[in-house]
Amino acid sequence: MRSERLYRALLRLYPARFREEYERELLRSFREERAEGAPAVKFWLRILGDLAATVPARLMEEAAQDLRHSVRVHARRPFVALFAIAALALGIGVATGLFGVLDTMLWRRLPYAEPDRLVFLHMLPGSMRLTESPTALHDWARQSPYLKDAAIFASDELNVAGGPRTVRVNVCETSANLFALMGTSMAWGRRFLPEEETRGRNDTAVISHAMWDQEFGGDPRVLGRTIRISGTPFRIVGVAPAGFDYPAGSQVWTPTVFEFERIPKEGVIFWQVMGRLKDGVPLEQAQALYLAEASRLNPRRMQEDEANRPALQTLKVQLAGASRKPSLVLFGAVLCVLLIACGNVANLLLTRVLDRRRELQIRAALGASRARLFQQLLFESLALALVAGAAGILLAQGVVRIAASLQPGQPEAQVDWRMLAFAVGLSLLTGLVFGVLPAWHVSRLQTSNEALRAGSARVPAARIRTALTALQVVLTIVLLAGGVSLGRTFLAMMRVDAGYQTAGVATLRVSLTGTSREDGARRMAYYREALDRLRVLPGVESAGAVNRLPLSTQPIGMGRWVLDNGQKLDAAMSAVAMERYFAALSTPVVAGRDFRETDNAAAEAIAVVNETMARSLGGPQASLGQRIRSSGNSQPRRIVGVVKASLHFGPGSEPMPQVFVPLGQSDATTLTFVLKTRGKLAPVMASARAALAGVDPNVPVFAVQSMDSYLAERTAKPRMYTGTLVFFGLFAAFLAVLGLYATVSYSVSQRTQEMGVRLALGGTPGLLCGLILRQSMPVVLGALAAGTAVVLALGRLLSALLYQAKEVTWQDCSAAGLGLALIAGLAILMAARRVSRLNPALVLRPE
Amino acid sequence: MPKSQPLDPTQFLPLPPLAFHILLCLGDGERHGYALKREIAKRTEGRLNPGAGSLYGTIQKLLEHGLIEESGERPDPHLDDERRRYFRMSELGLAVAQAEAARMRALVELSATRFGLGEPV
Numbered sequence: 001m002r003s004e005r006l007y008r009a010l011l012r013l014y015p016a017r018f019r020e021e022y023e024r025e026l027l028r029s030f031r032e033e034r035a036e037g038a039p040a041v042k043f044w045l046r047i048l049g050d051l052a053a054t055v056p057a058r059l060m061e062e063a064a065q066d067l068r069h070s071v072r073v074h075a076r077r078p079f080v081a082l083f084a085i086a087a088l089a090l091g092i093g094v095a096t097g098l099f100g101v102l103d104t105m106l107w108r109r110l111p112y113a114e115p116d117r118l119v120f121l122h123m124l125p126g127s128m129r130l131t132e133s134p135t136a137l138h139d140w141a142r143q144s145p146y147l148k149d150a151a152i153f154a155s156d157e158l159n160v161a162g163g164p165r166t167v168r169v170n171v172c173e174t175s176a177n178l179f180a181l182m183g184t185s186m187a188w189g190r191r192f193l194p195e196e197e198t199r200g201r202n203d204t205a206v207i208s209h210a211m212w213d214q215e216f217g218g219d220p221r222v223l224g225r226t227i228r229i230s231g232t233p234f235r236i237v238g239v240a241p242a243g244f245d246y247p248a249g250s251q252v253w254t255p256t257v258f259e260f261e262r263i264p265k266e267g268v269i270f271w272q273v274m275g276r277l278k279d280g281v282p283l284e285q286a287q288a289l290y291l292a293e294a295s296r297l298n299p300r301r302m303q304e305d306e307a308n309r310p311a312l313q314t315l316k317v318q319l320a321g322a323s324r325k326p327s328l329v330l331f332g333a334v335l336c337v338l339l340i341a342c343g344n345v346a347n348l349l350l351t352r353v354l355d356r357r358r359e360l361q362i363r364a365a366l367g368a369s370r371a372r373l374f375q376q377l378l379f380e381s382l383a384l385a386l387v388a389g390a391a392g393i394l395l396a397q398g399v400v401r402i403a404a405s406l407q408p409g410q411p412e413a414q415v416d417w418r419m420l421a422f423a424v425g426l427s428l429l430t431g432l433v434f435g436v437l438p439a440w441h442v443s444r445l446q447t448s449n450e451a452l453r454a455g456s457a458r459v460p461a462a463r464i465r466t467a468l469t470a471l472q473v474v475l476t477i478v479l480l481a482g483g484v485s486l487g488r489t490f491l492a493m494m495r496v497d498a499g500y501q502t503a504g505v506a507t508l509r510v511s512l513t514g515t516s517r518e519d520g521a522r523r524m525a526y527y528r529e530a531l532d533r534l535r536v537l538p539g540v541e542s543a544g545a546v547n548r549l550p551l552s553t554q555p556i557g558m559g560r561w562v563l564d565n566g567q568k569l570d571a572a573m574s575a576v577a578m579e580r581y582f583a584a585l586s587t588p589v590v591a592g593r594d595f596r597e598t599d600n601a602a603a604e605a606i607a608v609v610n611e612t613m614a615r616s617l618g619g620p621q622a623s624l625g626q627r628i629r630s631s632g633n634s635q636p637r638r639i640v641g642v643v644k645a646s647l648h649f650g651p652g653s654e655p656m657p658q659v660f661v662p663l664g665q666s667d668a669t670t671l672t673f674v675l676k677t678r679g680k681l682a683p684v685m686a687s688a689r690a691a692l693a694g695v696d697p698n699v700p701v702f703a704v705q706s707m708d709s710y711l712a713e714r715t716a717k718p719r720m721y722t723g724t725l726v727f728f729g730l731f732a733a734f735l736a737v738l739g740l741y742a743t744v745s746y747s748v749s750q751r752t753q754e755m756g757v758r759l760a761l762g763g764t765p766g767l768l769c770g771l772i773l774r775q776s777m778p779v780v781l782g783a784l785a786a787g788t789a790v791v792l793a794l795g796r797l798l799s800a801l802l803y804q805a806k807e808v809t810w811q812d813c814s815a816a817g818l819g820l821a822l823i824a825g826l827a828i829l830m831a832a833r834r835v836s837r838l839n840p841a842l843v844l845r846p847e
Numbered sequence: 848m849p850k851s852q853p854l855d856p857t858q859f860l861p862l863p864p865l866a867f868h869i870l871l872c873l874g875d876g877e878r879h880g881y882a883l884k885r886e887i888a889k890r891t892e893g894r895l896n897p898g899a900g901s902l903y904g905t906i907q908k909l910l911e912h913g914l915i916e917e918s919g920e921r922p923d924p925h926l927d928d929e930r931r932r933y934f935r936m937s938e939l940g941l942a943v944a945q946a947e948a949a950r951m952r953a954l955v956e957l958s959a960t961r962f963g964l965g966e967p968v
Contacts, residue, residue, distance in 0.1 A: 014900075022903040025880050025932065029899035032881055050898025058904060 004030065007047065013055045015062035016371040063379050070380040073356065080352055084345040085388045087735060088430060091338030092385075093392030096423040097399020098331045103418055105320045105327065111243065112315070113183020114276075119283070120318035121150070121273040121290065123310040125298035131258040131271055134197040137175055141275065146286035150275035151178040153256075155248045158263065159514045159700065162227030162236075163215030166514065168702055169251035171229055173263070176255040179206070181276055182246070188212070189223045189238035196255040205234035208251040209242040229254070231514035232263050247272065274315065287312045326721050327403075333479060337728050338430065340475045343468045344735045346434035349381065350465060351746055353438045360442055374439045381435020382428060389427030396423065402720070437464060462750075465743045470783040472736040473820070476729070477787030478794065480816035483722075483729030485808040490722040494715070499610075499646025499655065500550060501586035502707035506685045507549060508692060509672045509703040517696055518669060526696060527663060527671060531578060533691040534673055539684040542676040544581025546660075547668040548573070550648045551710035552703070561659060563617075564627035564636050572613050572657035573648065574630065576668045581660075582608075582643050584674040585707075591620035592641035600664030607637040611645040613657035628659070637661065650714035672703070681706050733820055737827045744776050745831035756840045765836030772832040773825065780824045788813040856942040859912065860950055865897055865905050870914065870936060870944040877918050879931035880906065906934065914940035 007030050011019055034043060074081040112118060124130075130137045130152055141150040153174035159166050172178075176192035185191075187209055196202050205227060207216075216222045226233050234254055245251065254263075277286050294310035295302045301310055317324065353360070360373055397415055441464065510530070512518045517526045527545065534543045548556050558571045579595040582588075590611060599606055609623060617623040620642040627636040645655035663671070673692075677684045685704055692701045748755070755768055763771075791808050862870070868887045872878055878886070880902060888896040897905075909915045918935045936944070958964065 018904070018907060021907065025903055026899045028931075029881055029884070029902070033899075046898060050900045054898070054900030054904050058900075 003034070003044075010047075010051055013051065015059050016369060016375040017062055018058045020369055020372065062375070063383075066376045066379040067383050069376065070383065074380075077352070080348050081384065084348055084384050085391065087341040087344060088338075088385055088388035088427075089391035089395060090731070091334065091341040091392075092389050092423060092426050092430065093395025094334045094399055095331070095338055095426060096392055096419055097396035097403070098327065098334055099422045100396060100400050100415065100419045101403040102327055102331060103422075104414075105324065110316060110319075111241075115315060116283075117277045118182065118315040119147075119275050119277055119286065120313050120315055121275060121310075122313055122318065123294075123301065123308060124273050125294050125301050125310060130273065134175060134257060144275070144278075146278055146281050146289045147275040148278045149177060149181050150273055151175045151181045152271050152273050153178055153247060154271045155250050158230050159511055160227055160229050160252055161514060162225065163211075165215075166700055167211075167215065168511070168700060169211065170249050171252045171254070171263070172247060172250035173254055173256040178253065178274075179240075181274065184241060184244055186238040187241045188220065189236070191238060192253075192255045197257060199257050199259070202255045202257050203234050204237045204255060205229070206238040206240055206253040207236055208240050208245055210245070211251045212239045227252070228514060230263050231518070283312075283314065326717070330721065330724060333482070333725060333728050336475050336479055337732055338426075339433075340472045340732045340735050342430050342434040343472045343475075344739045345381075345384070346437045347465055347468045347472075347739045347742060349377075349434065349438040350441060350468075351742055353377065353442055354746070370442075373442045377439035377442055378432075378435050381439070382431035385427040385431030385434075386424075388430075389423050392427070393420065393423050405716075437468075462747060465746070466779055469736070469739050469743050470779050470786075472732075472739050473780055473783035473824070474787040474790060476732040476736040477784055477813070477816055477820060478791050479725065479732045480729035480820060481788070481791045481808050481813045483726035484816045485812040486722040486725050488812065490718055493651045493718065496647070496651060498550075498651060499587055499644045500707075502551070502711045504677050504681065505585065505707035506675045506677055506681050506688060507552075507672050507703065507705060507707060507710075508675075508685070508688055508701055509549075509670065510692060510699050510701050511670045512699060513669045515696070515699050517699055520667070523667070523669070524664070526699065527578065530673065530692055530695045533695060534675060534688055537675075537684065537687050537691060539677045539679050540675050540688075541678055542580050542583045543673060544584040545578040545663070545671045545673045546575055546581050547577075547671055548575040548648075549672040549674070549710070550585070550646055551650045551707065551714050552672070556648065558656075559659075560631035561613075561628050562631055564629070569613070569616055569628065570657050572609075572659045575658060575660050576663050576666045576671075577608075577660045578663045578671075581674060584676040585646075586676070587646055588644045590642050590644055592624045592639070594641060595660075595662040597664075599662035603664070605635050605637040605665055606640045606662065608641040608643060608660040609639055610643050610655070610658040610660075612655045613659060614639075614642045616657070630659075637665075650711060652715075652718065674707075729816070733823065736820070737823050740776075740780065740824055741827040741831050744772065744828050745834070748772060748832055748834060752838065755835050755838055756842075759835075759838060760840040765833075765838075768835045769829055769832045772835070773828050776828045777821075777825065780821060780828075784817045784821060788817060854913070854939055856939065856946040859914070859943045860947055862943065862947045863905065864895065865901060866909060866914075867944065867947055868895060869902075869905060869909065870940055870947075873915060873934060873936040873940070874944065877933045877935045879923060879933050881931070882923070883934075909940070910934075912939075913937055914943055 004027065008023075008027065011023055011026060030047070033046075038046075110118075130140055137150065137152050141147050144150070151174060153172050155170050155172040157168060158171045160169050160171065161167075176194055176197045179186070179191040186206065189206070192204060192206070196204055207222070207227070212218060212222060216225075222236055222239065225236050227236060228234070229252065234252075240253070277283065281289075290312035291302075291310065301308075303309075320327075364370070364373060393415065396419060400415065512523055512526065517523055531543060531545060534540060548554055556573050559574050561569045561572050563569060577595060579597055579599070582594055589608075591614075592608070595606075595608065607628060609617070609628075611620060614620045614623040617626055617628075617639070623639050623642055626639050628639065629636040643660075645658075647653045647655055648658070673688070675684060675688060685706075689701055689704055692699070758768060758771075759765075788810070791813055792810065865887070868890070869883055871890075872883050872886045880899075883906075884897060884899075884902055906915070910917070914937060915934045916937050918933045920930045920932050923931050955964070
């Protein structure tokens with residue numbers, strides 16, 4: 001008996017029609033075969049084999065039949081199906097794209113040995129002591145209670161010559177054990193040897209696979225050849241495997257003995273430490289040990305904000321960086337949209353089912369079972385979802401591309417089987433989510449004559465629809481309030497005066513390292529001639545130069561400055577500038593003067609500070625004439641001017657103290673020319689590039705771009721996150737209002753007779769509309785209140801999206817809620833207005 | 848499935864082996880499912896022994912295409928008192944079975960001229 005029960009359960013795998021038609025025969029056949037007395041194992045293998053061979057075929061056949069029927073039904077009113085597909089495609093597409101991005105960023109294994117044991121020691125206090133000598137690092141790693149080994153490295157963008165041309169690439173100076181630590185084998189040649197960490201033996205380099213291909217044509221004889229990094233020769237000993245470019249897209253690696261002058265640096269050296277966890281030490285324990293070590297070394301550092309506080313992160317988390325949290329929040333938001341879309345489509349399909357009730361009831365009366373109707377509607381929903389999923393995959397490709405443009409340096413997600421599987425899985429799941437309710441509802445339809453007169457199925461359906469609408473409103477208010485909050489923050493951020501103008505400003509960068517112009521006098525002559533030629537170009541109003549351009553991603557240097565009397569000042573960013581640089585960026589000089597051509601080595605040493613720096617000197621006027629010197633340099637400089645404080649890192653950042661020194665009294669091998677222009681930018685940039693080539697064709701000119709494009713790059717992420725959330729919010733509101741309209745309009749159409757009676761008894765259309773509004777709005781308002789509570793509870797999540805985003809306030813909720821309530825009210829009134837067209841005499845005649 | 852126009856039997860060719868065997872059995876008269884199954888197994892000496900799912904799946908298709916039809920429900924006098932569904936061949940089914948046999952014969956004749964015929968196994 002038990003085996004027959006099992007077989008009966010297995011028969012449920014067959015689609016409804018076949019099962020209902022032949023279940024009795026199949027069971028009888030089962031009994032008869034068993035009575036023939038075959039061994040149990042053989043018998044069951046045969047039964048299961050038969051099921052495996054026939055269930056899929058029967059399912060496909062019935063699904064095809066059901067779908068043909070559905071297509072005919074939906075073709076009569078294609079809007080519902082098209083709308084459902086569009087809404088779901090958007091949800092599934094964006095979710096799939098974001099899944100691909102997150103998968104690449106967070107969940108996929110990194111191509112290193114045991115990547116989960118590789119950790120990044122973010123903001124290790126006193127990391128400079130590890131750079132005193134190679135042994136300092138190894139001694140520290142050896143006695144560490146949580147690390148097996150550690151590597152220290154720094155990277156900088158430098159000129160590299162060796163192939164046919166000089167290229168500008170990221171060069172990483174590292175302790176010799178970096179590749180061994182990461183478990184990376186060379187594609188060609190060898191890794192660094194431990195003895196290459198000694199002076200005189202560290203003239204070796206490993207190049208990236210990409211550089212090997214592009215600069216050396218994949219020539220295996222590349223080993224032993226010499227490349228020059230900023231003019232210093234290195235011997236190539238290895239080629240890294242394809243795709244390896246850690247850290248920061250490095251193309252060349254060299255072992256370091258921490259001789260900073262050997263390769264002239266253009267930026268600031270920022271040493272980073274990576275380690276491999278000791279065997280048996282779990283990550284949490286290592287994190288606790290690291291924090292204990294960090295707070296022992298520098299307790300003050302622990303009070304810094306999250307970006308500057310010491311933290312032990314897995315390499316994966318470090319690589320994902322600041323994009324991780326926003327991507328997760330956006331993923332949550334898009335799942336919210338998808339859920340709303342599901343609710344909406346369920347609602348729509350339910351309406352369709354109610355419209356089709358008579359058809360379905362007649363089919364039921366003619367013998368179609370509940371299971372059969374349930375199956376048909378479920379197949380319909382799954383098919384809709386799969387079509388939407390297919391469209392969604394196309395959309396996902398766009399999402400992936402946008403994400404890649406926003407996160408340079410991150411590996412770009414590819415549409416692969418994991419993304420496809422996610423899309424198909426999500427489509428099936430959404431199909432089930434929005435399909436089950438209408439299907440379940442249909443399976444409860446009565447087949448009696450009484451039910452055929454309509455009405456009996458309305459009550460539970462109305463409740464389901466109200467609940468679905470309320471759910472959508474709740475989710476919508478969450479997204480809308482989030483969008484309002486982010487939008488408000490973003491607008492406020494963009495309105496802040498950055499202290500410079502970006503419109504109509506062109507920039508070009510040059511690097512003299514490794515060229516014949518590198519040395520003192522020739523260097524100055526180059527800059528002077530270049531600036532003179534740029535200034536006379538047509539369309540150029542004003543031209544200057546600086547070594548650290550605001551908004552660019554050049555590394556900056558913070559240095560200690562002291563007053564002549566020994567008083568220490570806050571750490572300030574130093575920059576080297578040429579005269580009229582401030583004018584070119586429209587940064588006002590608030591006190592004193594700008595640099596002059598005559599501020600050279602022979603003249604008195606001077607400096608210009610910004611307002612933020614001047615504040616610690618007693619204000620702009622009081623700062624003038626004071627003498628400051630950098631802690632590393634004993635030459636005092638007289639402050640001759642104070643300029644307006646500017647946001648070096650762009651909107652959303654804080655102004656920081658800055659000290660500018662004239663180029664004539666300092667040195668810089670890399671400089672960015674800044675041109676304020678009239679008219680079109682492109683021709684000015686082209687002629688400026690030509691002018692620089694005219695000064696010396698061997699000096700590489702790069703980063704030719706407008707300040708506006710720097711600004712766009714800097715604000716791309718917040719703009720994207722804000723734009724996306726606002727769009728999701730509005731789309732959700734659109735879906736929710738549409739759902740509300742459909743619900744009310746359906747309920748009004750169901751109450752035609754009641755409305756007719758009310759009109760006949762003296763009610764006016766206005767009164768009836770008011771009545772419908774009064775009956776419908778409480779659901780909306782209740783859902784709004786519930787949604788607001790959810791937002792305020794979850795609001796903190798949003799502040800993770802942008803550093804600058806504040807928590808969602810009740811004002812944001814009110815704004816979003818009020819807006820939503822208004823359009824909801826309008827939608828209800830529009831749905832109710834058909835009451836005014838009712839003719840009581842016509843409505844009541846059948847009664 | 849009622850069809851207004853007479854169907855061309857060749858459009859069903861080639862018939863799956865199980866479908867052809869079912870038509871062969873029904874050529875002798877009405878049968879119920881289990882009798883069909885036993886007869887096919889016996890006729891092919893066990894080489895074709897369809898499972899219930901395959902058998903009724905094929906029966907369903909033959910019914911849908913109008914090659915067989917149901918001839919009512921009654922007990923099998925040889926087996927037990929349970930009522931069983933009996934099937935019989937339709938005119939279209941007969942025409943299709945004949946067309947399939949002709950197709951096979953043509954194949955057999957062609958094979959015989961090319962490489963002779965072996966002993967039946």
